[in-house]
Amino acid sequence: MIGIIGAGAFGTALAVALGTGGRQVRLWARDAAQVQAMQESRRNDGVLPGVLLPENVSIHAEIADVCGGQALLLAVPMQSLGALLDQWPQIDARQPLVACCKGVDLSSLRGPVALIEERRAGATAAILTGPSFAADIAKGLPTALTLATTGDGAALQDLLSTQTLRLYRTNDVRGAELGGALKNVIAIAAGTVIGAGLGDSARAALMTRGYAEMVRLAEALGARAETLAGLSGFGDLVLTCTSSQSRNFRFGHALGRGEAFDATITVEGVATARAVMRLAEGMGVDMPVTAMVDALASGRIALNDAIGQLMRRPLKQE
Template identity: 45%
Template sequence: MSATSADAGTAAKIAVVGAGAFGTALATVLAAPESEILLLGRSAERMAAMAASRENPRLPGVLLPDRVMPTADAGRLGDCTIILTVVPSSAQAETAALILPHLGPAAALVMCAKGLDRETGEPITVKLAAEAPRHSLHVLSGPGFAADIARGLPTAMTLASGSMAEAEAMAAQLSRRAFRLYASQDPVGVQISGALKNVLAIAAGIVIGAGLGESARAALIARGLAELTRFVVASGGLPETASGLAGLGDLVLTATSEQSRNYRFGLALGRGESPESLLAPGRPLVEGAAAAQISDRAAKARGVTMPVTEAVASIVGGRIDVKSAVDQLLSRPLRIESA
């Protein structure tokens, strides 16, 4: 199946499913005179308000371009040729059930979530592929904060598909002047990198929150990248993906900026707040907290050593406190750097 269903020379009609900050940012940057963008959200009242005000309260100061059409009507997806799903990984199954009955037979799906299946530890597109066999699947991930993207600041991310030809075609459809997409044929590695960098961002936040210093954070990022790479390769991905935009690029961004929800969560843990209070109902969703538990179990099942991920999983799960986790990491036997 082709990467998109648009005929040669015809602009694709794009839909962004998920009207949070990141989904709205993508709709904003993708909007162009020749591209109509449907922005689908769950709340009819909220989407009507966005249509009237041309603004999403989660992105204050950013006006929606005229070509962006907020809606809560999934029935309008029928003539869209590219569908970007921008919802948390835990909501992917529910979202697929909502939108798949409305899609045209050749619509392409671009998954923008960063997570792993809770039961299997596999990339979430594995299950999505079984549910949507008619549709080509692609993955968009990499270093990009919603506010930067929405304001047109230069951003580079990875677009991964099952073949390089598909990836290049889709990247060409979705790239804009300041929003550059680099093609990859490693959707597995891109998804795993996107999920694990959230876990490592929590760890980096813990380091700074606990007062361990910038040098310790730099060491953690480097050793965390090493274990991320091991997990990518053990899962069938490519090692170069881990050192690219979806891996190292996104890790550096997420593990060093307080714009990152996962990093802020780690900071709070390092300063002594409990994971129970930080993850209580009504608090912001932290994707890395769930990803830590899932990837830790999957790594053990595959025989992959991931001490940083294991420490984060233990802290988030309430099985160990921050000081004890740090002591355990510092007491590990010395190894050669490439191990």
């Protein structure tokens, strides 16, 4: 049995993919009314309209019901992960704990795996990350992801792979965490460029320079550059900087157009930009794109001023 905590779009999509792949899946949702509705309709139309849950996926209101299996996937937003682990002691080290979120925790400046290891001593902690939209996974479209864990990871890789979900594993946990976190920041910047009408050439330049600072910070924190060149870094960056399915891209697009954005939608890149700037400044790592995203998202700078500051930076070798 595979347990999944979090019946948002990504948690539900993973339940569909794993259930379709023949796994027994138990999915937990916080809201009892949502649980009942999903049990009756076999759908989660609020986040994945029209997608049916396989019969071997059960929906639960009690968190203990989904714990203790072969693996437990934690499909909650990054800024909620610490609170989840603090609130529910039933989430323990009996099974591997796999984070399915991207970002840096604002209070501790830790990534998902480090946060799990801090709260659950002795647990096998991992992160599942990479270029993926929930709708694509739920439809059974081919998707490749990175599974990063400090252990061997082969058994977990086999357990979570299906005919439509292909996992590659790595032991560079820090690199996989940072790739998934930092690309959200650059996606906001890319959306801002397009929303402001600055064109595809500017977006390509922004993505390239953004990727350079992703690698710069990752290496400073002990990650491997080749990890950032893989699915969890470059692959995810391309996806989220070029598609309106990305919430971070849509947020940036609204920012570029000077429009309000739906406050009920989680945009991980905003908090990540703030947390990453605290990390980067403490280490003396130059991250101009991230700095501008943080300043724009917090309203500390106007868009034209941000563009001007980036374009007026000293000329240098690439």
